[in-house]
Amino acid sequence: MKHRIRYIMIGGFLGAGKTTTLGQLAARYTGRGLRVGIVTNDQAADLVDTNTLRSQGFDVGEVAGACFCCNFDELMGTIESLAADERPDVILAEPVGSCTDLVATVIQPIKRLFNAEFEIAPYSVIIKPSHGRKILSDGKSGFSPKAAYILKKQLEEADAILINRIDELSAEEADEIAAVVREHHPETPVLRISARTGEGLDALEELLAQQGDFGRRILDIDYDTYAEGEAELGWLNSSLTVTAEAKFPLDDLLLGIVKRLQERLAESDAEAAHLKTIGLWEGFFGVANLISSDTAPELSLPSRRDVKDVDVIVNARVACDPAILQRLVEESVGDVCRSLGASATFRQTQSFRPGRPVPTHRFADAN
Known part of the structure; x- marks a missing residue:
């Protein structure tokens, strides 16, 4: 019987630090002898993230032209192509930064249609400090309420929330942002990481290694607002x-x-x-x-x-x-x-x- 691939998806709004985090995780897993495949995602071809990760020596497939949820078959086909030579132990997936509702449209379909092939890790969503300060505190963010709606929904469906770039924050600033996140999501675990320095990634690895029934937070989402936010x-x-x-x-x-x-x-x-x-x-x-x-x-x-x-x-x-x-x-x-x-x-x-x-x-x- 083939072993089940560990599917790890890291979400988050544009600029949150998903690619750097996936690169760090991929290096850690390969350093332990695990076979790792990475899938990047974009609305168009010529993605900097794909070229960056490939240039670091990782096996990377790209789903271009639509988000994972709208191109689910290509997502699964890309994973299959990464497994053509040697079946990976871990798939690291990075969805489009303006995408949400991924539990209902990506994780649940994998669990129902491909359960024999994959086991699902906790779905983690990264937030950068500026968004924690502005969007969650209802301050001026530079984005419309409809675009901010997407980020808020991303956090709502997460199994864990990762506050990134803590190397740039004082302890007091990190505590303040963590308090704001917990105020909005009191039942969701919150980790503090620096994708750049590696701080907090031991705890993230422990989180992602947990066994359980993850990816169950189905959103009540307004697709009109979601679509209008992306279109801005x-x-x-x-x-x-x-x-x-x-x-x-x-x-x-x-x-x-x-x-x-x-x-x-x-x-x-x-x-x-x-x-x-x-x-x-x-x-x-x-x-x-x-x-x-x-x-x-x-x-x-x-x-x-x-x-x-x-x-x-x-x-x-x-x-x-x-x-x-x-x-x-x-x-x-x-x-x-x-x-x-x-x-x-x-x-x-x-x-x-x-x-x-x-x-x-x-x-x-x-x-």
Whole structure:
């Protein structure tokens, strides 16, 4: 009899730190000799997260074009392809950051249709401190109430809530955010982690190893509000090539693009949910990102390389019109390239608003 694969899905709003957390978990599991497959998810192709995890040496499949819930068959097909050579012990799944209702549309279908093949780990949802302060405290978040509704519903269906980026907080600040989360979700376990430093990940591993009947919190959800909240986000994935006659620092290019785009978005009063860019060159890579409009861009994975040509992917999730977002991205890339004596050729750009979610399956009661 084949062993059952441990299915671990980590949810959370855009910019919460899902990819970094999955990368940390994958490294820990593989370090213990477990076979790990990762499935990423996006509304479009050319996903920075997929390329980042693959560049770290992990076996990654991507479900593109729709969220897991609306493309359930492809999710299962992608997992099957990861198991084609050697059946994994663990599947780590990262859903789209603007997606919710995942218990009813992903976890319950797996439990009912594929129970012999999978065992379900506690469904954990990550929240970043700025959202804990603003959205849960009903302060000004930069997002509309309908977009904030999605984040609140994500937390409501979680088996555990993970407060990320605690390395950036004082003990008092962490306690304050934890208190706000517990006020809204008094029966849900709350863990504090830093996906960047690894703090708290021992406790997270212990949580994810628990045996039990998880994924039972079926949402009472208004799909009209959910769809309208998603549709307020402009979504852009671009792939391009940057070339120059003289070498330039790849990290300056990546961080410069994110910084310049943050400035242009601020001028347009557009709230950034997440900006990411990755540069890929001859086996080396670098990543820069921005997790909100009021934080500083960061070089999350430096390449420390000088290059003459490089492939670049830009992902942007911003509360603004997609056409405006595309123009600002192209102008920002052009500004930074000129400052480095380089030029950019855009190969492909997808810029749009997500359509209404139509799940493949939805079970309104818990199995």
